[in-house]
Amino acid sequence: MTVAILIGGLAFLALIGVPLVFAILAAATAAVLVTRPGVPLEVVTQVFVGGIDSSVLLAILFFFLAGELMNSGGITRRIVDLAGNLVGHIRGGLGQVNIVSSVLFSGISGSAIADTAAVGTVMIPSMVKRGYPPAFAAAVTQTSSIVGPIIPPSVPVIIFAVLAEQSIGELFVAGIVPGLLIALCLMLTVYLISRRRVYERTAPAPLRTIALSFAHASAALGMPLIIVGGILGGVITATEAGAVAVFYALLVGRLIYRELTLRLVCQSLLKAAWGAATVLVILGASSFFAWIVADQQINKQMAEALFSISSNPLVVLLIITLAGLIVGTLMDPLAALIIMVPVFLPAAMEVGVDPVHFGLVLILTLMIGLCTPPVGYLIYLSSAIAGARPERVTRESLPFLAALLAALLICVAVPELSLTLPEWFGYRD
Numbered sequence: 001m002t003v004a005i006l007i008g009g010l011a012f013l014a015l016i017g018v019p020l021v022f023a024i025l026a027a028a029t030a031a032v033l034v035t036r037p038g039v040p041l042e043v044v045t046q047v048f049v050g051g052i053d054s055s056v057l058l059a060i061l062f063f064f065l066a067g068e069l070m071n072s073g074g075i076t077r078r079i080v081d082l083a084g085n086l087v088g089h090i091r092g093g094l095g096q097v098n099i100v101s102s103v104l105f106s107g108i109s110g111s112a113i114a115d116t117a118a119v120g121t122v123m124i125p126s127m128v129k130r131g132y133p134p135a136f137a138a139a140v141t142q143t144s145s146i147v148g149p150i151i152p153p154s155v156p157v158i159i160f161a162v163l164a165e166q167s168i169g170e171l172f173v174a175g176i177v178p179g180l181l182i183a184l185c186l187m188l189t190v191y192l193i194s195r196r197r198v199y200e201r202t203a204p205a206p207l208r209t210i211a212l213s214f215a216h217a218s219a220a221l222g223m224p225l226i227i228v229g230g231i232l233g234g235v236i237t238a239t240e241a242g243a244v245a246v247f248y249a250l251l252v253g254r255l256i257y258r259e260l261t262l263r264l265v266c267q268s269l270l271k272a273a274w275g276a277a278t279v280l281v282i283l284g285a286s287s288f289f290a291w292i293v294a295d296q297q298i299n300k301q302m303a304e305a306l307f308s309i310s311s312n313p314l315v316v317l318l319i320i321t322l323a324g325l326i327v328g329t330l331m332d333p334l335a336a337l338i339i340m341v342p343v344f345l346p347a348a349m350e351v352g353v354d355p356v357h358f359g360l361v362l363i364l365t366l367m368i369g370l371c372t373p374p375v376g377y378l379i380y381l382s383s384a385i386a387g388a389r390p391e392r393v394t395r396e397s398l399p400f401l402a403a404l405l406a407a408l409l410i411c412v413a414v415p416e417l418s419l420t421l422p423e424w425f426g427y428r429d
Contacts, residue, residue, distance in 0.1 A: 005031040006292065011330070020332050024285040024339075031292050044288055051287020052280045055239055056162055061276040062242025063110045063153050066249045068268035070108050070220060073253020073260040076118045078217040079104045085205035085213045087187075092194030093202050094130055095140045096187055098123045102144040103151065103183045104217075107224030110153040111275070112370055115145035116378050120385045128386065130200060135389070136193075138382035139396035143404060144186055145378060146367045149333075150360070151179035153227050153245075155279060156337055156367070158238060160359045163290075163341045168238040169231040170427040174356050174418040178364065178411050185403040193399060219252045232425055279334055286338030293342050303347035313352045317412055320344045320358075321365050328369020329376075336366050356422065357415040364411060368404050371397055 009027030014020065025044065032039055083100035090096045101119045120141040127137035149156045152172035161168040193199075205213075227245055230236040236244060253260030292298075306316050323344075327336045340362065348358045370378045373394060383393045411417055422428055 005034055020335055021281050021285045024289050024335060028289045028292050035296060047288045047291045048284040051284045054162055057280065059158050059239045059242040060155050060279055061272060062246050063155060064275045065268060065272035066242065066245035067108050067110065067114055068272050069249035069253055069260065070223065071118045072264040072268050073249065074257045075108065075220040076122055078220055080122050082213040082217040085210045089202050089204040090191065091201045092190040092199045094127045094132065095190035095194065098140045099144040099183055099186050102147050106148040106151040110148060110155050112145040112148040112367060113377060113381065115148035116142055116381050120382055124386045132199065134386040135392035135396040138386035138388050138393045139400055140190060142371050142378035142382040143397055143400035146404060147179050147182050149367050150175045150182065150364060156334060156363045159283065159334060159337060160341060160363060163338060164345055164355050164359060166355055166359065167427060170356055170422045171359055172228055172231060173421045173425055174360055176421055177417045178360055181410065181417065182404065182407045185407045186400055189399050189403040219256045223248055282332065282335050283338060286335050289339050290342040298343060302343050303350060306347050311351050316348060316351050317353050317361065320348060321361060321412055324362055324365035325368065328366040329372045331375065333366040333369060337362065354415060354419060357418045360418045361412055364408055371401060
């Protein structure tokens with residue numbers, strides 16, 4: 001009964017256009033009224049506030065702000081120039097540049113939507129001007145932006161770490177290899193499509209040009225080193241790393257690149273506040289949803305259902321991955337993450353799935369939903385930038401979605417991809 005009210009109510013409200021936060025709260029409140037009629041409704045606000053009452057979550061605001069400041073301060077253009085000199089000579093040159101730019105930018109933004117907006121506004125018009133179809137340019141941009149939440153820093157990783165009580169630093173390190181694997185799979189896809197369609201290729205850039213582009217982008221590339229290096233070295237926490245990143249972004253944008261004005265700082269503050277508030281409101285509402293899941297022991301019921309199918313860790317993780325792919329097409333990834341973690345993580349751990357491995361796989365699974373209809377935020381964002389119809393972008397995205405699914409299956413089957421680096425850095429005995 002509780003599951004039917006929660007899931008059915010949420011799905012119905014979302015389908016008729018009710019904003020996600022209110023849909024989650026309404027479905028969860030209805031479940032409480034039916035299953036626990038004596039519980040005062042004040043519990044809704046208590047659990048809502050408790051869900052976001054964590055100093056660790058300040059890191060989300062800081063990373064949002066650091067990314068906005070770096071983007072306003074001229075970082076995107078320098079990253080694209082560096083990527084162009086590194087991989088522009090490979091078949092499908094600007095498509096390859098698009099992907100590598102997303103990888104480099106992901107070390108700053110931690111958000112797929114921010115990656116699409118920043119890199120897309122530079123790369124999509126450039127690709128169209130060089131003869132690439134607008135829908136293809138949008139497809140490359142939106143699928144390569146999935147790397148953003150995998151390579152550190154990452155907003156979804158911070159949320160998962162809080163929910164699962166895991167180390168943010170360990171999860172940050174665990175995402176590096178899977179993120180690079182995703183990029184390689186996408187670059188191979190661009191290469192194969194470009195050979196078939198005979199897209200352009202250019203001569204390799206001279207070493208002097210590459211060195212100059214590295215020098216121009218070096219200040220920007222220092223941010224991920226500061227964030228990850230500080231956390232790995234045990235010098236600063238994730239929240240402190242975010243604060244340091246904001247200060248560094250102000251320093252670079254104002255004193256080194258000299259493009260960050262007071263007006264741009266104010267705009268960055270507003271955008272960061274809006275982005276962080278959106279995440280935190282969803283987190284608070286979903287915390288109430290998760291509270292009902294725990295109260296009604298739905299996670300134990302789910303564990304029993306999974307064990308009735310198989311107790312093999314790989315099979316259980318594949319089932320959860322399939323569920324995540326379905327949920328990801330219908331729901332905001334952050335809300336889905338908050339809801340699925342308390343339901344599936346205990347069952348996965350009970351059969352021997354490592355929580356860090358589980359977290360990276362689930363985050364990647366849900367982020368793929370950003371590139372698939374009907375929710376597919378990145379489809380509509382990239383198609384708007386490219387001036388292409390969303391259905392055309394979706395059609396062009398199919399080979400890239402296949403590449404993302406291949407990378408996902410490799411990550412599921414080979415946990416060492418996520419767990420080896422944390423072991424090397426001393427997070428594991």
